[in-house]
Amino acid sequence: MNDDYLWDRSGKPDAEVERLENLLRRFRQDAPAPDFAHAAVEPERSGPAWWRWPRLAIAAASFAALSFLAWYAIRATRPAWTVERLAGTPAVGSLTIRAPGHLLAGESLETDANSRARINMEAVGEVEVDPNTRLRLLRARPLEHRFALDRGTIHAFIWAPPRLFTVDTPSAVAVDLGCRYTLHVEPGGNGELHVTFGWVSFDHTVNGATVESFVPAGAMCLTRPGAGPGTPYFEDASPALRAALEKLDFDLVAGGVKGGIPGGVQGGVSGGVTGGISGGVTGGVSEGVTGGVESLEKVRAAVLDTVLSESRRQDALTLWHLLSRTAGAERARVYERLAQLVPPPAGVTRQGILEGDPATQRNMRDLWWDELGLGDTSWWRIWKGPAPVR
Amino acid sequence: MGARTETIADAGRTLGVNQPLYSGPARSAAEDATIVAEARAGDRTAFGRLYDRYARMVHGILLARVPRDAVEDLVQDVFLLALRRLHTLRDAAAFGGWLAMITRNRAKDYFRRSPQRLETELSENVAGAERECSGPDAEALAALAAIRELPDAYRETLILRLVEGMNGPEIAARTGLTPGSVRVNLHRGMEMLRKRLEKIPFSRQEVE
Numbered sequence: 001m002n003d004d005y006l007w008d009r010s011g012k013p014d015a016e017v018e019r020l021e022n023l024l025r026r027f028r029q030d031a032p033a034p035d036f037a038h039a040a041v042e043p044e045r046s047g048p049a050w051w052r053w054p055r056l057a058i059a060a061a062s063f064a065a066l067s068f069l070a071w072y073a074i075r076a077t078r079p080a081w082t083v084e085r086l087a088g089t090p091a092v093g094s095l096t097i098r099a100p101g102h103l104l105a106g107e108s109l110e111t112d113a114n115s116r117a118r119i120n121m122e123a124v125g126e127v128e129v130d131p132n133t134r135l136r137l138l139r140a141r142p143l144e145h146r147f148a149l150d151r152g153t154i155h156a157f158i159w160a161p162p163r164l165f166t167v168d169t170p171s172a173v174a175v176d177l178g179c180r181y182t183l184h185v186e187p188g189g190n191g192e193l194h195v196t197f198g199w200v201s202f203d204h205t206v207n208g209a210t211v212e213s214f215v216p217a218g219a220m221c222l223t224r225p226g227a228g229p230g231t232p233y234f235e236d237a238s239p240a241l242r243a244a245l246e247k248l249d250f251d252l253v254a255g256g257v258k259g260g261i262p263g264g265v266q267g268g269v270s271g272g273v274t275g276g277i278s279g280g281v282t283g284g285v286s287e288g289v290t291g292g293v294e295s296l297e298k299v300r301a302a303v304l305d306t307v308l309s310e311s312r313r314q315d316a317l318t319l320w321h322l323l324s325r326t327a328g329a330e331r332a333r334v335y336e337r338l339a340q341l342v343p344p345p346a347g348v349t350r351q352g353i354l355e356g357d358p359a360t361q362r363n364m365r366d367l368w369w370d371e372l373g374l375g376d377t378s379w380w381r382i383w384k385g386p387a388p389v390r
Numbered sequence: 391m392g393a394r395t396e397t398i399a400d401a402g403r404t405l406g407v408n409q410p411l412y413s414g415p416a417r418s419a420a421e422d423a424t425i426v427a428e429a430r431a432g433d434r435t436a437f438g439r440l441y442d443r444y445a446r447m448v449h450g451i452l453l454a455r456v457p458r459d460a461v462e463d464l465v466q467d468v469f470l471l472a473l474r475r476l477h478t479l480r481d482a483a484a485f486g487g488w489l490a491m492i493t494r495n496r497a498k499d500y501f502r503r504s505p506q507r508l509e510t511e512l513s514e515n516v517a518g519a520e521r522e523c524s525g526p527d528a529e530a531l532a533a534l535a536a537i538r539e540l541p542d543a544y545r546e547t548l549i550l551r552l553v554e555g556m557n558g559p560e561i562a563a564r565t566g567l568t569p570g571s572v573r574v575n576l577h578r579g580m581e582m583l584r585k586r587l588e589k590i591p592f593s594r595q596e597v598e
Binding site (some may be wrong): 008019023024025027029034161197198310 | 393440441442445446448449452453463465466469470471500529530533534541543544551552553554555557558559571573574575576578579581582583585587
């Protein structure tokens with residue numbers, strides 16, 4: 001994932017890039033400069049001055065006419081993508097799609113148990129819609145293509161620049177940072193994201209606090225209404241780890257929130273790569289919850305035992321996310337296990353991760369992230385920064 | 391900044407790049423402005439210097455879009471067109487982006503003037519490369535064809551990087567694209583290219 005060599009030839013050479021450089025240099029430009037001495041140059045102005053004014057008037061009239069036509073065309077049409085029937089009888093609104101049709105901003109595409117469809121978005125990408133799915137096109141603008149998946153399954157393959165393509169679900173927003181993923185939403189609002197190529201950011205904001213998960217190719221992430229996205233993990237993680245993580249993310253935390261931790265858990269979770277408030281769980285629990293807290297903590301500790309003992313080197317992705325989703329003794333245990341799997345680099349200290357101010361914690365987590373083999377954080381800044389423009 | 395320039399210059403020498411080395415975005419734009427002013431004043435050697443600085447960019451943009459055997463002629467077309475229109479360029483420091491736009495438009499014209507050329511273009515695909523020759527040539531042709539099958543933004547940036555030997559900051563400065571955009575295009579294009587190359591038999595053997 002580290003692209004420094006591809007970018008500016010610094011860092012460790014990428015064998016495949018080097019191979020292609022050597023292979024393809026035979027096509028490089030090597031022709032000498034042509035003789036420009038006799039090339040004709042257009043004069044800066046042509047014709048006498050009296051002729052220039054009528055031409056300017058004609059140009060101005062043409063411009064006005066074209067502007068009116070463009071304005072009329074924009075008013076007359078709304079943004080739309082092409083919908084193609086793959087099987088059965090998918091419908092846009094109340095109209096069944098037989099031949100390729102259009103999905104306009106504000107319309108929904110719905111498939112029954114026997115229907116499938118594909119949405120072609122030209123320079124953005126394509127989305128395949130599985131049976132029993134309802135998908136709404138919220139916006140189709142040059143810098144924003146936003147869908148809402150109410151239920152069902154879509155497979156997105158996106159080649160637009162990062163962050164232009166997003167899908168809202170009842171409990172999280174999938175922001176395309178990469179290329180290919182599958183998103184499933186159950187009728188109750190629970191969701192699953194599986195990334196097969198590139199990266200997807202899965203986030204959810206409540207009262208200004210953001211829960212954010214970065215999901216690379218080969219990894220997945222669950223999401224639940226009220227809780228937002230869980231901790232991401234690789235698909236080949238052990239079943240025990242996956243089950244324990246689901247409890248930690250949703251079952252045990254949900255009980256705590258309902259028991260009266262105003263903003264505590266959300267605040268504590270809000271620190272993916274972007275950093276944020278930490279320490280929410282412990283603070284909130286100690287102040288706001290009475291009775292049952294000790295048993296909740298014991299159960300969480302036991303479940304966390306499973307997560308930590310089942311973690312492999314690859315699961316550092318999961319533990320790294322847990323650093324910002326736990327607090328106090330829990331975070332200390334996550335720190336110790338992550339340090340065993342991926343030793344913290346210079347600049348990262350136990351005290352800083354556990355007790356530092358939010359900015360310090362964030363900076364240290366960033367430094368540690370660079371050791372995970374998933375690309376460096378400067379790279380994240382680019383993905384998360386303003387959308388590139390041509 | 392100085393250290394970065396040295397690094398890039400060293401990389402250029404290592405790769406045997408003959409053209410003048412890239413000297414950083416700000417300095418590069420300032421140098422362009424000076425050379426463009428000289429060329430506008432009628433100094434044809436100045437335009438030759440612009441050719442030296444930008445021939446790889448123009449060649450790469452065209453190679454991403456038109457058949458290989460048409461590229462050399464079109465490179466000359468583009469520079470002659472730019473020379474004729476140089477007085478229309480308002481901001482001399484934006485010469486690179488302006489020239490890149492002319493080049494992309496010239497590539498579109500190439501197909502517009504003769505639609506059947508599209509068939510020639512399409513025949514230069516991976517399968518065609520495998521059929522037509524073997525060995526390193528076939529591998530190189532197949533790799534080039536695989537790049538040319540990527541979306542526009544990715545194939546252009548990857549060809550400038552992998553074929554023309556430009557690095558990311560240089561591509562950004564020359565084409566007028568933002569560094570972030572170039573880096574994203576390189577990364578995502580390379581990821582897509584790796585997937586495509588996995589499907590090409592001899593390419594996979596080479597990697598293994």
